[in-house]
Amino acid sequence: MKLNPFLISGYVSPEYFCDREHETARVLDVIANQRHLTVISPRRMGKTGLIRHSFHNLKGSKKVRTVYIDILATTTLKEFTEAFGKAVLSVISGNESVVKKVLRQLSALRPKFSIDPLTGEPAITFQAKGGDQAEESLNTIFVYMAGMPFQYAIAIDEFQQIADYPEKKTEALLRSYLQTTPNISFIFSGSRRHVLAEIFSLPARPFFNSTEMMEIGIIDPAAYKSFIAERFASGSKSVTDAALDYIEELTGMHTFYVQYLCNRLYGSLKKAGTNEVKQLLSVILAENEPVYANYLTLLTPTQFRILKAIALNNGVSEPTSSEFISEYQLGSPSTVSQALKSLTEKQFVYHDGKKHKLTDVFFAWWMVYK
Ligand SMILES: Nc1ncnc2c1ncn2[C@@H]1O[C@H](COP(=O)(O)OP(=O)(O)OP(=O)(O)O)[C@@H](O)[C@H]1O
Ligand SMILES: [Mg+2]
Structure with missing residues (x-):
């Protein structure tokens, strides 16, 4: 299936991904050398995309297994453990005997088989019971990983969420795994700069100085513009240089907003010029009026x-x-x-x-x- 080349959610493949070469190389270097990294950026600048893209580079690697988890929807250590257990298991679930063994080890988590409503694929969910049991289950997962003959790169997206868990020991608990499992490299990321800065740079906090920090900003405008022009051309469409300059002026090259404008221009036109970008902007503003009116309240x-x-x-x-x-x-x-x-x-x-x-x-x- 041919997709609109300007994705506005998720990650598909390098073909849809622009630049971020230095950032990707840095993430891969951190992983290859078992260090840890925290990626910070404003909302919708491309943190998740960068992690997905870096992990895509490790696809098929015999040495490194990648685990990605988004914890935005979790509110307790128990929910974190469930999400984490599910992500780890889905990575190793290619091998049935391994899954059985892990399930035995993870019995404290009460595994439950179900069909994932989004993908339609069989999935295993965990229901950790109380707080202590979640801790024990988390420990089982890490002990299991520590005993495996390869490296893991674990990305925990929207990491600032853990600061809101009622279990204040969560940070200390995770920090202990950072120190005791040398075959795991952690990539944390999030957009609440202030909260993350407190987690990682206050001497009194468990994660003090324990990861490298990387701030990501906009993609180089020249690189982004040629990416856009190429993607239009690959669909036998075109965008004028003036329109590209205008998109830069409107968005400051903030990733999501560039993607969104280009997605809609590409979807409805064969040739996009400055006037078309102008018209599209006013359509988008009119469509979003109810959202903005709500912001004002x-x-x-x-x-x-x-x-x-x-x-x-x-x-x-x-x-x-x-x-x-x-x-x-x-x-x-x-x-x-x-x-x-x-x-x-x-x-x-x-x-x-x-x-x-x-x-x-x-x-x-x-x-x-x-
Ligand atoms: N390098 C890139 N090239 C093309 N599209 C990208 C790139 N990076 C991100 N995107 C797209 O831009 C949008 C925003 O990116 P992403 O979701 O990665 O941002 P984020 O910083 O994780 O945002 P949030 O703070 O909301 O979690 C997505 O639609 C994604 O597909
Ligand atoms: Mg994200």
Whole structure:
């Protein structure tokens, strides 16, 4: 089946994936040398894609097995253990006798067979009982992995979630496996920068200094534009250079927003120019109006004014400067700092190293035109 070449979710293969060569090489180097890494980026910049792409490179490797788990939907150590057990088992489930052996070892987890509603494939789910039992089960899984004759790369996506588990010992528990299982390399990732920074860089926390950090930003614009032009050409379609420049101007090359615009342009046109991009943007803003109207209900009047001011300026480097505050009537510097902190925690805003920007690029344009 031929897919639209601009994916807006998931990972398929290198053909659909642009660049990230240095980042991929770094992830692979960390894994090859049994180190650990934490990948941080603003929402929708491409963390999950990078991990999937790196793991794709290890497909068929005799040495390294990869395990990917997204823990966004987990709220307790028990749920974490279930998700983790399921992911590990699906990696080794090619071999029936191994599965039986593991199931025996994992009996504390009460395995249950079912059909995965998404894939239609048979799956094994685990139901860990109480807290202690989850800990014991987790230990069984790690002891099993430690005894295997290959290396594991375990990616735990949306890792900041563990900071919200009621079991405060989760961090210490996981950290102990980092130290005691040399054949496992962990890749953690997430977008809540502040929460992750606290987990990994506060001396009082168990994970202090235990992983390398990697921040990912936008893909090199020139590389991304030639990728887009090539993908259009491969479907006997075209996009003008001016349209590509305009996409860069609109999105700042924020990955998801580039992908989304290109997906829709490619899906509906043979040739995309600047006018078509303009029209598409206004269609998208109209479609998303209910979502944006709902965003507004979540904001205080000061937060709203700050967001709008950031949107109008396409990012702001000194939001507490007197010029900025007086131009947009934002009150005092401390009011601005407080509001910005809250907007950052809610992930409406992020800092790209130079400027505070709106996470949702289309919402920013909606604010500008409003
Ligand atoms: N290098 C790439 N080339 C092409 N598309 C990409 C690339 N990286 C990511 N994407 C696409 O961009 C979108 C966002 O990427 P991804 O989901 O990896 O971001 P994320 O940082 O994990 O986001 P979130 O914070 O929401 O989890 C996805 O649709 C993905 O398919
Ligand atoms: Mg992700």
